[in-house]
Amino acid sequence: MIIIKQLQLKDLFDFYPSFKEIILNEFPYYHPKIRQYFVEKIYNLKTIKYWLETKQKIILVALIDNKIVGFAMIDLPYGGVSFLRWLGIKKDFQKKGIGKKLVEEWEKLASIWQCHKIELATYLTIVGFYEKLGFQKEGIRKLSYFGIDQFMMGKVINKINIDAIVKTEFY
Secondary structure, eight states, rough: EEEEOOOGGGGGHHHHHHHHHHHHHHSSSSSSHHHHHHHIIISHHHHHHHHHTTEEEEEEEETTEEEEEEEEEEEEOTTTTTEEEEEEEOGGTTTTHHHHHHHHHHHHHHHHTTTEEEEEOOGGGGHHHHHHHTTTTEEEEEGGGGGGOOOEEEEOOOOOOOHHHHHSOOO
């Protein structure tokens, strides 16, 4: 059984080895030096701890038998939009509905936050996965961040709520 829950600060040290493993092994679109740069510089343990402490990002984890097999890293809403920064699943657990469950939970959170839209950037080989979940291609960024082509995808989930957009706190 797949359990999806929000990562708590107290569980960060249990989460980080799985996060690092997934980033290093499951994102072949990025050069190996870039993946190493991600885990050493941008998404290191200290930075993720800071983001959780300051509530700048939400991390959903997927567990099977109490073991982390995947995650979704989500930016807090901005302008009524929630952005999925990362979605990663361990290789042995891919194509088993885990990514779908993580995206569905993200969409529920975005609705609670009264977002009108959810967005992400992905790669050509993954576009079909998101299309099955109701996302639409909205554009391509050629040789974008870290030298790869990225497909921008979005899904409108609610009507625009100006009061929610200008709200200063989400929790």
